[in-house]
Amino acid sequence: MPATHLLLLRGVNVGGKHKLPMKDLASLVAEQGCSDVKTYIQSGNVIATVPPKLAGRLPGLVAKAIQARFGFEVPVVMRSLREIEQVVARNPFLADGKPPEALFVLFLRDLPDSARVSLLDPNRSPGDEFQVRGRDVYLWLATGAAETKLTNAYFDSKLATVSTSRNWRTVTTLLSMMKS
Numbered sequence: 001m002p003a004t005h006l007l008l009l010r011g012v013n014v015g016g017k018h019k020l021p022m023k024d025l026a027s028l029v030a031e032q033g034c035s036d037v038k039t040y041i042q043s044g045n046v047i048a049t050v051p052p053k054l055a056g057r058l059p060g061l062v063a064k065a066i067q068a069r070f071g072f073e074v075p076v077v078m079r080s081l082r083e084i085e086q087v088v089a090r091n092p093f094l095a096d097g098k099p100p101e102a103l104f105v106l107f108l109r110d111l112p113d114s115a116r117v118s119l120l121d122p123n124r125s126p127g128d129e130f131q132v133r134g135r136d137v138y139l140w141l142a143t144g145a146a147e148t149k150l151t152n153a154y155f156d157s158k159l160a161t162v163s164t165s166r167n168w169r170t171v172t173t174l175l176s177m178m179k180s
């Protein structure tokens with residue numbers, strides 16, 4: 001049975017680089033065999049109903065189609081509705097009373113090796129905190145996203161995967177859209 005999924009693209013429409021109109025992105029995802037495709041803001045968030053036979057291959061198919069049509073590589077990470085519900089329900093920083101405007105989630109493409117997770121430096125960005133839970137990294141960025149040293153590049157290199165981040169408001173809005 002088809003299920004709702006969220007595709008998260010990294011680095012599109014940021015600073016004038018990798019321009020990718022959301023209308024074109026929605027069409028491209030539909031061309032892969034998805035239905036009920038909708039996007040949210042310009043930073044590469046796509047919600048779609050995905051047939052089961054396509055779910056495991058969709059991120060790679062979308063990335064290849066973007067490369068072919070627009071001429072640049074874009075990492076694509078995917079989560080199911082259930083996974084996004086769990087991300088929202090399990091945010092450790094909300095439970096600690098941290099303000100939502102300083103919360104972010106880093107979505108990892110792959111489950112990181114526990115040995116690599118244990119080597120992450122909790123003091124890399126003083127004042128900021130992170131917790132790795134499965135394929136997600138919860139961030140509380142007291143210094144702000146522009147000032148933190150807890151970057152995609154840091155986690156990608158240390159965890160040997162690819163990631164993309166979203167602020168907490170975007171995560172909760174995407175969940176609402178997935179449920180509607």
